[in-house]
Amino acid sequence: MEQTVQRDLYQQxxxxxxxxxxxxxEYHADKKPVFDIGAGLIPGEMHLSAGQEPVAAxxxxxxxxxxxxxxxxxPHHFALAHGVDMKAMTAEIFGRVDGLGRGRGGHMHLFDPMTKFSCSGIVGEGLPVAVGQALAFSRRGTGNVAIAVAGEGAANQxxxxxxxxxxxxxxxPVLFVIEDNDWGISVPRSAATSVPSNATRAQAYGIPGVRVEDNAVEAVYAAAGSAVERARNGGGPTLLEVHTLRLWGHFEGDAQGYRDDLEQVPGRDPIPGYEQHLRSAGVLDDAAVARIRGAAVELVEQAIDFAKSSPEPDPSTVGNYVFAQA
Structure with missing residues (x-):
């Protein structure tokens, strides 16, 4: 693999x-000393994707x-990797008027027509939507591909x-991506799914099914590349399942008492391992790592500041954007 691609994957x-x-x-900053899911600058549930970065990248x-x-x-990892504006996305998470949905949707309902990105709190909701998008691409002859992402639990929907x-x-032209992080909230995959890998289910529909183990970003890149090329060339859909990692809880505030693997989780963090791989290959050194990390933090803090400075929606506008304007 080209070193520029490896650096790009690491940077993402x-x-x-x-x-x-x-x-x-920011989510936990004002939820102390007693955790209150409804309190603070970011009220409501929060599902973070730490550990699943290799899939989106x-x-x-x-x-x-x-x-x-x-x-x-x-959704945050896929939103960022797909190019959704970070500032507008962050403002939406904070419920501010400069957000993607003018502060109405929150972090589980990010919609960006500019990049054709969407997500939902409804499990499996995006799968048929992606099929509709792919149908439109196919009929228009655009050469575009619809990418549908779901967790391993959604594969039972x-x-x-x-x-x-x-x-x-x-x-x-669809790429179905299953993120297998072992847990459907608190239920292990082995207790809810009759097959060890959802990739085998592709055979029932006559399409390729590929499973990537070990949360390996370069293996994801290679498998996704083949599937996307196939879709663009009229070969049809592919099912790609990645055995990834939920580094933190299902949601913030999740005590994770059901997990028996917590002691091993930090050692499975995909970023330090990939960084070491690239260091050994001469792709990264201390200066490059510091530069990449510094640039990332700067961009993120700018987005956080933007969100905090954006006004909250005026309660009198609660009925706006419910119906299309004639």
């Missing part, structure tokens, strides 16, 4: 982690303008099977 992962660490800090490295992404309730079947029948 570092940016995502810096962002999630900042949101984690590896997949979205192949997206081009006009491609779409439908993400999950844990009816929408998953309906989406794969229709995409296969119509040979649509």
């Amino acid at each position: 992962m570092v940016l995502i982690r810096a962002y999630e660490e900042a949101i984690l800090r 590896g997949v979205c490295a192949h997206s081009i303008p006009g491609d779409s992404v439908t993400a999950t309730h844990r 009816g929408a998953f099977h309906e989406a794969l079947n229709l995409a296969a029948v119509w040979k649509l």
Whole structure:
């Protein structure tokens, strides 16, 4: 793999982690001494993607303008990797008027028509939506690809099977991405899914199914690249499952008493391991790492400051944007 690609993948992962660490800090800053999910600058639930950076970085490295992404309730990594404006996204998370949805949607409902990015708190919601987007791309002959992201628990939803079947029948340009982080909230995959890998389910629909182990960003990049190229050339959909890692809780405030793997989790963090790999290969050194980290933190803090300085919505406008204006 070219060193420029490796640096780009590392840089994207570092940016995502810096962002999630900042949101984690701001989310908890005013929820002390007793945690109150409804209190603070960022009220409500918060699902952070630390540990799952390789999936977004590896997949979205192949997206081009006009491609779409439908993400999950844990969406920040894919939003950033797909090119959603960080400042507008952060303002939306803070519920401010300069946000993507003018502060109405919050972190689980980020919609950006400019980059064709969307996400939802409804499990599996984005899968059939992506099929519709792919159908539009196919009929218009744009050469674009729809990327649909879901967790391994969502692969047991009816929408998953309906989406794969229709995409296969119509040979649509879709890449279905399953993030297998081992846990559907507090339920282990082995207790809820009859097969060890959702990638094997692709066979039922006559499409390729690939599983990437070890949260390996370069393996994700290679598998996604092949799938996206196939889709752009009219070959139809692919199912890509990545065995990734939920470094933190399902949501902030999750005590994670159900997890028996917590002691091993820090050692599975994908960023230090990839950084060491690139150092050994001569791709990174101390100066490059410091430069990349510093640039990421600077961008993130600028977005946080922008969000905090944006006004809160006027309560009198609560009925705005509910219906389209004639």
